[in-house]
Amino acid sequence: MSALTTWLAKQGFPGLHARHTHGDTPLMRAARQGEDAIVLALLACGAATHAVNDEGNNALWFACLHGNLAVIRRLIEAGAPIDHANDDGLTCLMQAARRSQRETQRLLLDHGATADLYAPDGRSARQMRGARSLRLKPLNHPAHPC
Structure with a gap:
């Protein structure tokens, strides 16, 4: 079992594109938690940087909310919309x-x-x-x- 598969299971996500509480995606959860290696793995598997949850927040929002600079940089470089408003x-x-x-x-x-x-x-x-x-x-x- 890969580290990503294990992480998804521990977080309660049945798959890469699954939604959880409030419409959060695995990428949003990993960004919120500052999990740079997981963010990298999710992006490599095609996780959508433009996806928003039920409140209009995206993964970049969660990374910024918690000040995760490495994750912020990675998401911006992957094309996350930097000026998105929730x-x-x-x-x-x-x-x-x-x-x-x-x-x-x-x-x-x-x-x-x-x-x-x-x-x-x-x-x-x-x-x-x-x-x-x-x-x-x-x-x-x-x-x-x-």
């Missing part, structure tokens, strides 16, 4: 800014995350707690009207 309208960068995760913010920005997308409350990642410490370049256009 059902609450928040991107990974916004969540990292709200949680004051400076290294996660920097990694996302270095890989092309858009800092001036707006959450439903009208704030961008630039305006959320923690983002100021990154000294992001000011916008060259008027503030969001909402």
Whole structure:
């Protein structure tokens, strides 16, 4: 039995593309847990980086939520949508800014995350707690009207 098969069984997933509680996929669970080797194995077997759960969160969201830099990097390199907004309208960068995760913010920005997308409350990642410490370049256009 392979390490991936064993991990899937221990996590309660009957297969690679199975869904679990709240629609989570094995890739989401591995990203949340910071299981870089499992993430690599899942990606090699064709796990979808674009899949979202019942709340609109993807594997990259979970990796960013927990600050798993190696997993974040691996998912971005595998094509995970870096500016995806979940059902609450928040991107990974916004969540990292709200949680004051400076290294996660920097990694996302270095890989092309858009800092001036707006959450439903009208704030961008630039305006959320923690983002100021990154000294992001000011916008060259008027503030969001909402």
